[in-house]
């Protein structure tokens with residue numbers, strides 16, 4: 001059975017890990033190992049530990065960069081760390097970030113955090129268990145959270 005790691009943060013304003021796990025459980029039979037860390041800069045090592053110490057086949061890391069300038073710098077640093085952890089472990093770590101200022105109000109923020117978490121959870125299931133489904137979606141303008149934009153037309 002495949003093992004999927006899920007790491008989220010206490011900084012985020014919505015329980016992204018819970019939504020992701022619920023979506024995985026509805027669509028796959030997998031062992032799920034969850035961790036929660038304070039913030040997004042703590043995600044890379046948590047994911048690396050899940051891969052190296054717990055044998056996860058793929059990991060989702062979920063977090064919410066805030067709207068301040070220092071939060072955006074923090075998000076860039078976290079992303080760089082996540083990419084480095086992927087290269088060090090040769091394993092996919094799917095980054096699910098919702099920037100607080102992507103949403104126009106709190107209702108939309110909650111909607112976006114739940115939708116993006118769930119839709120990326122489905123991507124993880126497809127990547128791990130049904131890669132042919134992912135290939136079928138190549139070039140189709142998928143977006144996680146807001147509406148898909150669709151393929152470009154001539």
Ligand SMILES: Cc1nc2c(=O)[nH]c(=O)nc-2n(C[C@H](O)[C@H](O)[C@H](O)CO)c1C
Pocket residue numbers: 009011012038039040041042063064065066067070071072074075
């Ligand atoms: C400035 C800052 N911004 C964010 C953020 O926007 N989102 C987030 O999840 N965490 C933030 N943090 C906390 C760091 O990611 C980290 O948790 C602490 O520096 C402790 O290692 C910090 C320090």
